[in-house]
Amino acid sequence: MSNQVPEDGTLLPLMEEFYTIQGEGYHTGKAAYFIRLGGCDVGCHWCDVKESWDAELHPLTSADAIIENAKKFPAKTVVITGGEPLLYNLDYLTRGLKEAGIQTFIETSGAYPLSGYWDWICLSPKKFKGPRPDVLNAAGELKVIVFNKSDFQWAEEHARFVGKNCKLYLQPEWSKTTEMTPLIIEYVKDNPQWEISLQTHKYLNIP
Numbered sequence: 001m002s003n004q005v006p007e008d009g010t011l012l013p014l015m016e017e018f019y020t021i022q023g024e025g026y027h028t029g030k031a032a033y034f035i036r037l038g039g040c041d042v043g044c045h046w047c048d049v050k051e052s053w054d055a056e057l058h059p060l061t062s063a064d065a066i067i068e069n070a071k072k073f074p075a076k077t078v079v080i081t082g083g084e085p086l087l088y089n090l091d092y093l094t095r096g097l098k099e100a101g102i103q104t105f106i107e108t109s110g111a112y113p114l115s116g117y118w119d120w121i122c123l124s125p126k127k128f129k130g131p132r133p134d135v136l137n138a139a140g141e142l143k144v145i146v147f148n149k150s151d152f153q154w155a156e157e158h159a160r161f162v163g164k165n166c167k168l169y170l171q172p173e174w175s176k177t178t179e180m181t182p183l184i185i186e187y188v189k190d191n192p193q194w195e196i197s198l199q200t201h202k203y204l205n206i207p
Helices: 063-070 091-099 133-138 151-159 174-190 200-204
Strands: 011-021 031-037 060-062 077-081 103-108 120-123 141-146 167-172 194-196
Touching: 011 063, 011 200, 031 063, 060 063, 063 091, 077 091, 091 103, 120 133, 141 151, 141 174, 151 167, 167 174, 174 194
Parallel strands: 031 077, 077 103, 103 120, 120 141, 141 167, 167 194
Antiparallel strands: 011 031, 011 060
16 A cells, blocks of 8 residues: 555545446446546456556545545436545545535445445455455345356355345456356346346447
8 A cells, every 4th residue: 555645534545536427237327427546466367457456556635525526417326436445534525525415435445444335345356365354244246257167166155144134146357248248147137136247338339
């Protein structure tokens, strides 16, 4: 983690922020303001935003300014993603968003302690650094990226530890979509507690 990021989360390494349509998981198709924070040490080789990994590359930005930007858009929903956003204390940012009447969603690998005030937690665990029990317990959605056949068993191992109301999603890794999607379809037909998530924003050609 960058040494300059204050522990109270009043400044955060902002990689980008943009208004778009949520492309995947439970909230697919909904308008949302995305806040992407820099910094990640989970290191997935298929990551589609590797430029997010080095927090030092992304300017420390006032959480108050991020909140003001989010307030400008019609959808009162923010998705905080990364990188790995839980590298940082997100209490200050999410408290301010909630006070402004904005719903707060997070996408996280769950590898770090949970901070922040959340309306929805999407846990997308990674093999390189497993999720913590506190994040597993709090997740509203478990979204497992399927890169190869062994990921189905790995998905089931994590599904045992989430709450009974947690939504379960299998999502083909984008470069393996052609290969993995037929396997996911058959798996979900056989195991209907799971649903399919697709990266619809890539089909729609939006960020």
